[in-house]
Amino acid sequence: MSGADFAYLRHRAGFDQRAAAQFLDVSLRTIRRYEKYGAPRVAVLALAARGGEYPGWEGFMFRDGELRTPRGDLVTATVIENQDYLVYLHWWRGWEAYRKQSITPETVEQQPRRLYLVKT
Numbered sequence: 001m002s003g004a005d006f007a008y009l010r011h012r013a014g015f016d017q018r019a020a021a022q023f024l025d026v027s028l029r030t031i032r033r034y035e036k037y038g039a040p041r042v043a044v045l046a047l048a049a050r051g052g053e054y055p056g057w058e059g060f061m062f063r064d065g066e067l068r069t070p071r072g073d074l075v076t077a078t079v080i081e082n083q084d085y086l087v088y089l090h091w092w093r094g095w096e097a098y099r100k101q102s103i104t105p106e107t108v109e110q111q112p113r114r115l116y117l118v119k120t
Contacts, residue, residue: 003038006044006047009047010035010047012052013048014050017031017035020047058070
């Protein structure tokens with residue numbers, strides 16, 4: 001990422017150089033160097049997240065405690081919190097089927113894991 005892009009992200013996050021240095025826990029001199037020569041990925045991602053931009057997540061947004069996808073799907077906090085439970089259930093069903101010899105371990109691993117979405 002170029003220095004100009006880093007400066008854009010800094011402005012987007014609402015920071016002046018001094019505040020960005022404090023946020024990233026670096027010196028003011030380091031921020032100036034980032035804006036001249038470019039910044040490391042971790043600094044870029046931190047500022048992007050603070051400014052509401054997430055590389056790879058274009059079109060997604062959080063609103064009223066819900067994640068909205070670019071297609072308009074809605075993922076509530078409850079669904080996100082229950083993701084571990086859903087993965088566990090998927091594993092348990094696969095284990096039960098294997099134990100009953102209706103499927104093999106390879107088949108269990110090939111089954112897709114799904115995140116259930118609520119359409120708005």
